[in-house]
Amino acid sequence: MRNFFLYVPVGAGMVYAAILYNSRGLLTLAGAAMLLPPFFLCMLWSVRRHLEGRITVSLLPGTGDYRIRFCLENKSPFYLPDIRMKILLKNKGNGKKHKIRLAGDVCPGQKAELTGIFQSPEFGLWQAECRKCFCYDCLGLFRLKKEWKETLQFMVFPSCYETNLKVGIRTRLFQSDSSWYHPRTGGDDPAEVLKLREYRRGDRMNQIHWKLSAKNEELIVAETSMPMGCNVVVFLDVDTGKMDRKTGIACWEVLHTLSQEMVNQECFHFLVWYEKETGRLRRRAIREQEDLTEFWNEILQHETGRCLFLQEYEQEFRGESFASVILWKQELELYVNDRFLIQIIPEQVKRQLLELELIV
Incomplete structure (x- = not known):
């Protein structure tokens, strides 16, 4: 609005000069300048009504930083040259807060992303919230507020480092009760079939699938899976x-x-x-x-x-x-x-x- 209060005296001065010097060209220019503010205001009002958005969060690979995005979609026929907002980040555990300022523009009928970086956040459950944003016209004459009330919770995991952990054979082959089965390793649990194949010498009789064998007129062996x-x-x-x-x-x-x-x-x-x-x-x-x-x-x-x-x-x-x-x-x-x-x-x-x- 500060630019608007500067714009009005300039426009009034142009009108005064056009009348003083009886200049039609200057008067036409002054008239066009006076019509711009209501046009920009209507444009902003239309954009604000047809603006949609949501928050997304993603981890930057190889770092402890998180990318905070506000994804916008401008469904109006007008260009939005400037939009600004704050994303409030709050740790649900200890109450710590952090603010990220986002700014950008959105073309008519298109999508855009406003992006900020949340550097090395503390481990815990975080909530990202955007309550409002401000839309500006090309000349910065008007500012319209849009309420969002967009929230998103995301987990910041503890740092994960390289270590030398090995799973021993005893643990790997230990068979405990489970409804999960290994997709590649065979076992002795008849509840889950890993694959079917032709009979080979040495296969046990209890591995033969008798119904399929009778249907195909050849011995079919059912390899069972190992419970995990x-x-x-x-x-x-x-x-x-x-x-x-x-x-x-x-x-x-x-x-x-x-x-x-x-x-x-x-x-x-x-x-x-x-x-x-x-x-x-x-x-x-x-x-x-x-x-x-x-x-x-x-x-x-x-x-x-x-x-x-x-x-x-x-x-x-x-x-x-x-x-x-x-x-x-x-x-x-x-x-x-x-x-x-x-x-x-x-x-x-x-x-x-x-x-x-x-x-x-």
Whole structure:
């Protein structure tokens, strides 16, 4: 609006000069200049009515930064030369806030993205919110506000580092009850057929698919799949209410690194923690990336505590078997099958994980 108050005296001066010097050309120019503001105002009003948008968030590969986008679509027949907005980012856990300013333009009938970078955000559940934006005309005479009320929640994971974790043969071949089966490895579970093939010398009689064999008039063998249970149990022996920030970051980074590496190697596992509110153990089966995302969403909503995990686990989940146990303690001590492996120093997490050799 500041430009508008400068524009009006200039336009009035042009009209005065046109009358004073009796100049038709100058009068025509002054008349056109006086008609521009209402045209720009109508244009902005139309664009504001037909403007749609949404927030998207994505991780920049190889960095800890996140790209914040506001995707706009201008369904009006007019060009929007300038649009500005603020994206408010809030950590749902500790309440920390961060603002990102976005600006750009949108062509008529087209889409555009306003992009900003959220540098190295702290681990946790974040909410991105845009409450309003401001639309400007070409000369900056008018500014119209548009209410958005767009929100998006996204998870910022702990840093994940390189480590030397290997899944042992015993754990790999350990057969526990499961409704998941390996897509390539054969086993002895008749509930899931891996593939059908012709009979070969040495095949067991109980592998023959008798119905298909009778239908095809030749022996057909059904290779069964190996069930993929959660053969590794990871106990999170941590009291979140008694950890300082530096220790907490290191704790989550190590846990995320180990769990992510097991996911990469198709080693299904349970992440187990003690929930203070209910006084019981909680667990999440981790088989794929989505499970790990759900785990972080869930654990951030509750305060965890410490207990005698192995005893509590055997009572809570009676009869369940597993091949290997990882105990990750609040003191940043790592135990594998009751054997102390390493104590992590918060300032040296990346180096220690790289040097770590862990077989589960």
